[in-house]
Amino acid sequence: xxxxxxxxxxxxxxxxxxxxxxxxxxxxxxxxxxxxxxxxxxxxxxxxxxxxxxxxxxxxxxxxxxxxxxxxxxxxxxxxxxxxxxxxxxxxxxxxxxxxxxxxxxxxxxxxxxxxxxxxxxxxxxxxxxxxxxxxxxxxxxxxxxxxxxxxxxxxxxxxxxxxxxxxxxxxxxxxxxxxxxxxxxxxxxxxxxxxxxxxxxxxxxxxxxxxxxxxxxxxxxxxxxxxxxxxxxxxxxxxxxxxxxxxxxxxxxxxxxxxxxxxxxxxxxxxxxx
Amino acid sequence: xxxxxxxxxxxxxxxxxxxxxxxxxxxxxxxxxxxxxxxxxxxxxxxxxxxxxxxxxxxxxxxxxxxxxxxxxxxxxxxxxxxxxxxxxxxxxxxxxxxxxxxxxxxxxxxxxxxxxxxxxxxxxxxxxxxxxxxxxxxxxxxxxxxxxxxxxxxxxxxxxxxxxxxxxxxxxxxxxxxxxxxxxxxxxxxxxxxxxxxxxxxxxxxxxxxxxxxxxxxxxxxxxxxxxxxxxxxxxxxxxxxxxxxxxxxxxxxxxxxxxxxxxxxxxxxxxxxxxxxxxxxxxxxxxxxxxxxxxxxxxxxxxxxxxxxxxxxxxxxxxxxxxxxxxxxxxxxxxxxxxxxxxxxxxxxxxxxxxxxxxxxxxxxxxxxxxxxxxxxxxxxxxxxxxxxxxxxxxxxxxxxxxxxxxxxxxxxxxxxxxxxxxxxxxxxxxxxxxxxxxxxxxxxxxxxxxxxxxxxxxxxxxxxxxxxxxxxxxxxxxxxxxxxxxxxxxxxxxxxxxxxxxxxxxxxxxxxxxxxxxxxxxxxxxxxxxxxxxxxxxxxxxxxxxxxxxxxxxxxxxxxxxxxxxxxxxxxxxxxxxxxxxxxxxxxxxxxxxxxxxxxxxxxxxxxxxxxxxxxxxxxxxxxxxxxxxxxxxxxxxxxxxxxxxxxxxxxxxxxxxxxxxxx
Numbered sequence: 053x054x055x056x057x058x059x060x061x062x063x064x065x066x067x068x069x070x071x072x073x074x075x076x077x078x079x080x081x082x083x084x085x086x087x088x089x090x091x092x093x094x095x096x097x098x099x100x101x102x103x104x105x106x107x108x109x110x111x112x113x114x115x116x117x118x119x120x121x122x123x124x125x126x127x128x129x130x131x132x133x134x135x136x137x138x139x140x141x142x143x144x145x146x147x148x149x150x151x152x153x154x155x156x157x158x159x160x161x162x163x164x165x166x167x168x169x170x171x172x173x174x175x176x177x178x179x180x181x182x183x184x185x186x187x188x189x190x191x192x193x194x195x196x197x198x199x200x201x202x203x204x205x206x207x208x209x210x211x212x213x214x215x216x217x218x219x220x221x222x223x224x225x226x227x228x229x230x231x232x233x234x235x236x237x238x239x240x241x242x243x244x245x246x247x248x249x250x251x252x253x254x255x256x257x258x259x260x261x262x263x264x265x266x267x268x269x270x271x272x273x274x275x276x277x278x279x280x281x282x283x284x285x286x287x288x289x290x291x292x293x294x295x296x297x298x299x300x301x302x303x304x305x306x307x308x309x310x311x312x313x314x315x316x317x318x319x320x321x322x323x324x325x326x327x
Numbered sequence: 328x329x330x331x332x333x334x335x336x337x338x339x340x341x342x343x344x345x346x347x348x349x350x351x352x353x354x355x356x357x358x359x360x361x362x363x364x365x366x367x368x369x370x371x372x373x374x375x376x377x378x379x380x381x382x383x384x385x386x387x388x389x390x391x392x393x394x395x396x397x398x399x400x401x402x403x404x405x406x407x408x409x410x411x412x413x414x415x416x417x418x419x420x421x422x423x424x425x426x427x428x429x430x431x432x433x434x435x436x437x438x439x440x441x442x443x444x445x446x447x448x449x450x451x452x453x454x455x456x457x458x459x460x461x462x463x464x465x466x467x468x469x470x471x472x473x474x475x476x477x478x479x480x481x482x483x484x485x486x487x488x489x490x491x492x493x494x495x496x497x498x499x500x501x502x503x504x505x506x507x508x509x510x511x512x513x514x515x516x517x518x519x520x521x522x523x524x525x526x527x528x529x530x531x532x533x534x535x536x537x538x539x540x541x542x543x544x545x546x547x548x549x550x551x552x553x554x555x556x557x558x559x560x561x562x563x564x565x566x567x568x569x570x571x572x573x574x575x576x577x578x579x580x581x582x583x584x585x586x587x588x589x590x591x592x593x594x595x596x597x598x599x600x601x602x603x604x605x606x607x608x609x610x611x612x613x614x615x616x617x618x619x620x621x622x623x624x625x626x627x628x629x630x631x632x633x634x635x636x637x638x639x640x641x642x643x644x645x646x647x648x649x650x651x652x653x654x655x656x657x658x659x660x661x662x663x664x665x666x667x668x669x670x671x672x673x674x675x676x677x678x679x680x681x682x683x684x685x686x687x688x689x690x691x692x693x694x695x696x697x698x699x700x701x702x703x704x705x706x707x708x709x710x711x712x713x714x715x716x717x718x719x720x721x722x723x724x725x726x727x728x729x730x731x732x733x734x735x736x737x738x739x740x741x742x743x744x745x746x747x748x749x750x751x752x753x754x755x756x757x758x759x760x761x762x763x764x765x766x767x768x769x770x771x772x773x774x775x776x777x778x779x780x781x782x783x784x785x786x787x788x789x790x791x792x793x794x795x796x797x798x799x800x801x802x803x804x805x806x807x808x809x810x811x812x813x814x815x816x817x818x819x820x821x822x823x824x825x826x827x828x829x830x831x832x833x834x835x836x837x838x839x840x841x842x843x844x845x846x847x848x849x850x851x852x853x854x855x856x857x858x859x860x861x862x863x864x865x866x867x868x869x870x871x872x873x874x875x876x877x878x879x880x881x882x883x884x885x886x887x888x889x890x891x892x893x894x895x896x897x898x899x900x901x902x903x904x905x906x907x908x909x910x911x912x913x914x915x916x917x918x919x920x921x922x923x924x925x926x927x928x929x930x931x932x933x934x935x936x937x938x939x940x941x942x943x944x945x946x947x948x949x950x951x952x953x954x955x956x957x958x959x960x961x962x963x964x965x966x967x968x969x970x971x972x973x974x975x976x977x978x979x980x981x982x983x984x985x986x987x988x989x990x991x992x993x994x
């Protein structure tokens with residue numbers, strides 16, 4: 053596949069470009085947070101509680117007088133690291149299981165995928181709640197939960213591709229030369245699954261952002277006083293009448309990031325299917 | 328000539344892709360009179376299907392007629408719009424498409440679809456539909472009308488579509504590869520039917536096909552298309568006897584003709600490949616591949632020259648062309664078989680169980696099973712080519728897969744040099760795997776699109792040849808040369824190769840670890856004739872150099888008689904006849920072999936049932952329900968005996984050999 057052509061196809065569409073810009077901005081916030089944020093995300097200021105947006109506090113302050121802009125900037129780091137990390141892990145594990153189990157087939161495939169179907173029968177959020185309830189809230193557990201929730205989905209998508217590849221002539225040719233299993237799985241099949249995997253990863257990422265925020269909002273994700281966006285929505289909920297901006301700001305950040313990632317995912321899908 | 332129903336005048340068609348405009352057809356001029364059938368032949372990429380669609384005004388959305396016009400009974404199709412166009416389509420223009428299953432609506436019964444096509448009052452239309460089905464030799468029209476498309480065989484579906492195309496009084500019939508997806512025996516019956524119906528209804532017909540032999544049987548005149556241009560048109564007999572265009576001559580020289588063998592009369596493939604629509608040469612479109620091209624050809628595009636009242640060609644030097652295929656020489660006596668067989672099977676069986684439904688499983692019903700191989704005793708002689716022929720469903724591919732171990736047999740034994748082989752390839756020792764290799768049917772799936780040619784060729788050298796990566800890489804140019812590909816192809820990926828080139832790489836890959844036996848499963852069937860000729864030549868030359876043994880599985884008897892030394896004829900998972908090619912095919916003795924050979928002969932014998940898929944009888948001869956020479960009760964009740972015809976030639980039939988021979992002598 054031609055990388056240049058892929059790049060050109062990707063940026064040809066204004067929606068994709070917009071999505072890319074949005075995601076890049078949030079990534080920059082996450083990476084250079086301390087340089088950008090004017091205040092510490094946890095510094096309280098009893099003099100300046102529930103200040104509406106102003107020049108010194110562009111997004112206003114919350115009930116403890118913390119600067120909302122700084123909290124959003126630092127919060128970007130958490131949500132992108134957790135959602136991104138969870139997605140990458142789930143894609144790796146899902147691709148591994150999806151390719152190897154589907155290729156091997158038989159009762160192994162039957163068992164694994166029936167089990168996955170069982171997991172998928174539960175809504176992602178409910179499953180995540182049950183697991184976090186059992187393991188206790190922490191960043192590591194949020195990552196783990198995302199792998200459990202998303203691996204079956206990735207594996208199933210991978211399976212649908214591998215099933216069509218499995219009976220192709222080149223796989224039979226590999227059998228006819230006593231080929232190593234590892235070569236068939238990772239040299240022959242993986243590159244052909246990769247485009248599908250890229251599209252799936254981009255899509256999964258946008259769901260993961262939502263999941264991390266939802267877990268924060270439900271109080272089982274990242275714990276206070278961390279500047280988690282979901283947590284900020286939760287804390288601001290009771291303050292709505294007094295300080296509506298403290299709810300709007302984190303909610304808008306979540307929405308904007310999800311939209312940005314979705315536009316980008318659509319661009320990835322289109323660029324890959326075009327080339 | 329009678330006034331023509333269809334006249335195509337100077338037609339040009341373009342396809343738009345992105346910002347590009349690709350000329351797909353240029354300067355096509357053609358006319359077809361009522362009752363006349365004009366054959367349109369050309370290889371893939373020649374634009375023949377586009378011509379059919381352009382004439383019916385059914386081009387895809389990105390296609391456009393950019394010059395010229397199409398007249399139907401003097402009416403310009405481009406000027407006809409809306410209701411008038413629909414009425415014209417409904418009344419006069421008909422298409423019989425290539426893939427019948429795709430053309431029928433899977434959710435509607437056949438009767439519904441016919442009634443809709445016929446139109447008018449329902450009881451009348453239904454009666455007409457039944458009559459049409461009877462006309463296309465469907466024995467039980469009422470049952471067929473109640474069936475859904477998937478319940479019918481391919482041949483039946485195609486008959487339904489022909490019936491659909493024939494209602495009323497069609498003026499123009501476009502037949503776009505109407506028999507390509509069918510077995511030869513079914514094809515023979517469908518072509519006979521079409522010839523009859525055209526003679527009876529007198530529509531002007533265009534018969535589009537890549538199969539020259541088929542066109543020769545049905546067309547009165549034949550036009551040859553190359554790279555979007557009509558390069559030659561002539562009465563069919565003239566075109567095949569005295570072609571006046573180098574491309575037509577090249578096509579005919581690429582065909583395996585009866586009686587010609589690879590060692591005495593090698594095929595002469597056309598070098599190079601057809602130019603892409605965006606990259607046409609300046610002068611004559613065929614010049615880059617033409618053995619006679621000179622500067623004038625590369626500079627100056629030849630016009631379509633009328634060289635005889637009915638014969639036109641697009642060649643500057645038509646008058647200097649000569650053409651004579653070598654006369655069929657008597658087949659040379661093939662070398663006496665090496666008496667040590669390389670591979671044998673003993674009563675090999677394969678039963679394929681159908682999936683049963685959960686309900687049936689609970690009821691305790693056993694799953695229905697298909698007997699794909701019913702006890703095959705095969706002997707492959709060393710250093711010879713064994714052709715395996717039969718219709719689809721005869722078990723020839725299953726046999727190949729069992730030999731290789733891709734599909735484990737249900738019973739029986741396979742021996743390689745007297746050593747029994749494990750049923751699955753994964754259980755066989757490396758040395759046995761190396762000795763038996765196979766080239767699969769579909770070149771498009773043969774190579775992994777993610778890997779380079781070089782990587783595809785290196786792996787068998789490493790895995791089976793025991794070489795290390797660096798040594799294996801040095802062998803790649805040799806392997807490419809073996810199949811006549813330039814060494815720089817090593818770095819290409821499959822999407823940069825044509826179908827024929829892919830198949831040649833697949834052959835090189837199979838040969839990399841120097842197997843003793845190479846099984847070729849319909850390895851040239853998906854290729855255009857000129858490409859097929861090149862691949863067959865490669866196979867013949869490899870055999871001469873290395874003494875490799877081939878098992879050549881095909882439905883094409885012409886290829887078998889060209890390349891094979893011995894032949895096995897399979898029917899319903901059983902061998903019905905086997906022996907040296909010259910003896911089995913010339914003349915054919917077993918009625919099934921006879922019918923397979925006769926399928927390409929307009930006056931040959933036909934099977935009683937054209938469909939290969941009719942249920943097999945529980946007792947007697949499996950072929951008996953379709954046998955045109957069945958004797959009666961004995962065929963229905965008793966398995967036919969093996970009869971020895973001498974020289975290793977034997978067949979299973981109740982009819983005594985003397986009678987079978989006498990029938991052939993009398994013809």
